[in-house]
Structures are given as structure tokens and as C-alpha cells.
Amino acid sequence: xxxxxxxxxxxxxxxxxxxxxxxxxxxxxxxxxxxxxxxxxxxxxxxxxxxxxxxxxxxxxxxxxxxxxxxxxxxxxxxxxxxxxxxxxxxxxxxxxxxxxxxxxxx
Amino acid sequence: xxxxxxxxxxxxxxxxxxxxxxxxxxxxxxxxxxxxxxxxxxxxxxxxxxxxxxxxxxxxxxxxxxxxxxxxxxxxxxxxxxxxxxxxxxxxxxxxxxxxxxxxxxxxxxxxxxxxxxxxxxxxxxxxxx
Numbered sequence: 001x002x003x004x005x006x007x008x009x010x011x012x013x014x015x016x017x018x019x020x021x022x023x024x025x026x027x028x029x030x031x032x033x034x035x036x037x038x039x040x041x042x043x044x045x046x047x048x049x050x051x052x053x054x055x056x057x058x059x060x061x062x063x064x065x066x067x068x069x070x071x072x073x074x075x076x077x078x079x080x081x082x083x084x085x086x087x088x089x090x091x092x093x094x095x096x097x098x099x100x101x102x103x104x105x106x107x
Numbered sequence: 108x109x110x111x112x113x114x115x116x117x118x119x120x121x122x123x124x125x126x127x128x129x130x131x132x133x134x135x136x137x138x139x140x141x142x143x144x145x146x147x148x149x150x151x152x153x154x155x156x157x158x159x160x161x162x163x164x165x166x167x168x169x170x171x172x173x174x175x176x177x178x179x180x181x182x183x184x185x186x187x188x189x190x191x192x193x194x195x196x197x198x199x200x201x202x203x204x205x206x207x208x209x210x211x212x213x214x215x216x217x218x219x220x221x222x223x224x225x226x227x228x229x230x231x232x233x234x235x236x237x
Binding site: 005006007008009010015016017054085086088 | 154155156157158159162163208209211
């Protein structure tokens with residue numbers, strides 16, 4: 001059994017601490033007269049990936065720009081930098097890709 | 108790593124506590140009535156790279172000021188050196204041998220007993236470093 005330890009993806013978002021990828025689907029429900037769902041139809045899928053790292057002066061694109069995190073290439077929907085007086089400066093970036101949509105980044 | 112830190116702290120505290128000695132272990136041969144400070148440290152990883160390898164450490168340093176209860180009944184000698192240790196840790200901004208990034212805590216303990224006749228006050232600090 002091959003287990004994977006650590007964050008295996010690489011990228012320019014600092015010293016990677018964690019990476020997560022999430023897929024969600026939008027689903028239409030059809031209900032019968034008794035309120036029970038009789039049919040479900042998935043009609044759209046969203047892939048989202050979030051990377052968290054220790055900030056190491058890597059250049060960050062900023063919200064609205066395109067970035068690949070893990071297996072998701074999408075637009076940055078959230079980019080946050082956190083500084084506290086008891087920890088290293090941290091950066092968190094989230095990208096999102098919906099279906100096979102053509103994405104246009106902020107210019 | 109801790110030995111490097113202990114050596115650097117001993118060097119710094121030796122200056123701060125002159126002429127009282129600072130050691131890495133309790134000196135049983137010191138004469139009756141002597142005051143001495145013993146420095147110890149423990150390190151653990153604080154931050155890791157993507158593969159899980161430590162890249163920064165958190166080290167707890169203890170400086171224990173020890174005096175004989177008979178010759179230092181009031182504890183004034185002990186307290187004076189403990190205060191100097193406290194101020195030394197509080198003002199610490201760099202240490203040779205490591206890249207010191209922060210001193211996140213400095214604290215001082217109550218008086219405790221060492222052996223039968225010695226009283227001790229421990230001043231502790233937490234260092235974040237690479």
C-alpha cells in the first residue's frame with residue numbers, strides 16, 4: 001500500500017503547508033407529489049483548490065488571476081496574507097474552475 | 108542545536124550576571140554560599156516544509172538561579188540574578204549560532220527547592236529560530 005506523506009504538489013505560493021482540492025456538483029432535484037425526491041440530475045461541477053504556505057516572498061498573482069494549484073487550474077477567488085506576532089507570515093490562495101468554462105483573468 | 112543555544116546563552120548571561128558563574132549543569136563543587144545559574148534547553152520543530160521536514164524550531168530555555176538557603180535567607184541574591192536573567196531574555200534579539208526570529212515568552216517561576224539546602228528560581232523563555 002503506497003501512502004503519500006506531506007504536500008506533494010509544488011508551486012509558487014510560499015513554503016507549502018497544506019493543499020486541499022474539493023469538487024462540488026450542482027444537482028437538480030425532482031420531487032413527487034409526496035415530497036420525496038424521485039430524480040436527480042447533476043448539471044454543473046465546480047473544482048476548487050486551496051493552498052496554504054509560509055510566505056517566502058514568492059510573487060503572488062492576486063485575486064482574479066489564473067493559477068494552478070494541484071490539479072486545478074482556475075481563477076484565484078481568494079488570496080489572503082496573515083501576519084501575527086507569534087508565527088511566520090502565512091499566505092492562503094484559493095482557485096476555482098467551473099466545468100470546462102473558458103476563463104479570462106483580470107488584466 | 109540546543110548545545111549551541113545553551114553555549115550562547117551562557118556567554119550572554121555570564122556577562123549579565125558578572126561575577127556570578129553560569130553553567131550548563133549544576134556545579135556540586137562550588138563552595139557553600141555560592142550563587143550559580145544553570146542553563147538548559149529543549150527544542151522541538153515549529154514549522155515544516157512541504158515534505159514535513161522541520162525548517163524552524165521552538166526552543167524553551169531555562170535559566171535556574173540557585174543559592175544556599177542559609178546564606179541567602181531572604182532570597183535577595185537569587186532574586187537579583189533572576190531579575191537580570193529575566194531582563195536578558197526580554198531584551199534578546201540575536202544569538203550566535205542560530206537565526207533568532209522571536210522571543211515569544213519570558214516567565215519566572217516561584218522559588219523551588221534543590222537538594223536539601225538550596226533554593227532556586229527558574230527564568231524561562233521561548234525562542235523561535237532557524
